[in-house]
Amino acid sequence: MKVLILKVEKITLMVLGSMCVLYALMIFPIVNLNMGIFSVAGLGVLFIGWGIAFGWIKKNTQKGFIKWLYFGFKGLVVGYLSLILVLVLYGGGDTVTYEEDALIILGAGLRGETVSLTLKHRLDSAIEYYEKNPKVIVVVSGGQGPGESITEAEAMKRYLVVQGVPFEQILLEKASTNTFENFVFSKKVLDQWLKPGYKVAFITNYFHLLRAQWIADKVIEGSTHKGADLDGYLGGIIYTREALAIVKWLILGK
Secondary structure, eight states, rough: OHHHHHHHHHHHHHHHHHHHHHHHHHHHHOOOOOOHHHHHHHHOOOOOHHHHTTHHHHHHOOOOHHHHHHHHHHHHHHHHHHHHHHHHHTOOOOOOSSSOOOEEEEOEEEBBEEEEHHHHHHHHHHHHHHHHOOOOEEEEEEEOOTTTOOOHHHHHHHHHHHHHOOOGGGEEEEOSSSHHHHHHHHHHHHHHHSSOOOOOOEEGGGGGGHHHHHHHHHTTTTTTEEEEEOGGGGHHHHHHHHHHHHHHHHHHOO
């Protein structure tokens, strides 16, 4: 029975590893190259390597270094999966009142001049908000990154105008390169446009809400949020990337 259990563990590791690598390869043509793809592929390679060396590892788990390496790796995997679960559970509720003075839409990737699927969902959620609060000032926030022909802010504004949001209510923030800068630079834009005491809501995808709210609380007091959906098949890549970003934020504070 023990031998059978060990074989099942080894096969499971090899299958999981192969699935991770294949998934990363399938998603690569659809989304911009990012740490999520590298992380999923890397995790797959680690699982495959673990499976290949499974017998040797089991024989040497009583040795100090191998023992700590073995249990350390298992602990990291469990911790990482637990963090992803927290992200899934947190991203389930909106706090907007539809009485805010300003709405910040956090940027995501472009393909040339075309908004990514992730960003499209954010913009569609923003349109839903605008329909309930048509007087709101909208800030589209995002600079120009690799593989992008224009700034994310410009692409976002074009999308919103086509969908019926008045261009005069849309303010551009075109310098930010990460979530922290999204809020800092957007606040500077709004400080020049609105009177002190204005209320702000922001929009991002549900997977991103936890970290975005942490950052927003540091920059714009009392901000609320509205989530946006995500295509299910992108979940593995996106949540893996966001979990890495959470770890980075906790360590570096940015």
